[in-house]
Amino acid sequence: MTEFAGGCLCGAVRYSVSGEPVRVAQCHCDDCRRATGSSFATNVFVRKEDLTVLRGTTKTYGHPADSGNTMTKEFCPECGSQLFGWSSRGPELRSIKVGSIDDASFVEPQIEVFVSRALPFTRHPETTKKFERMPPPPK
């Protein structure tokens, strides 16, 4: 069983996860780019019940995705680090921003989504499945 921990830049929010990630997706959509401030987001999806916030309280921000679903992002209100997110289409899952994980060396991206919007300098691993949009959440 995979167990890992992580937190935000200032350390106010800490969390742990027990259980296997159900999906690891690199997302090249505009929303992920803006929210992370990076060229794309690597999202580690876990079951909601496997995620425990150990300390601190996140702030949430909800916005519509172009699919019509509502995306909710959770971040540290002190330092602004993006930590978690979920979609109204898959509220039983939480996506964890890979950069918040203490030791993310175990993470292997499986899929890439919104590849048509990827920045030209982005390299896509040959091992990932590519999608034009977000596929349905894993069971």
Ligand SMILES: [Zn+2]
């Ligand atoms: Zn913080």
Ligand SMILES: [Zn+2]
């Ligand atoms: Zn995205």
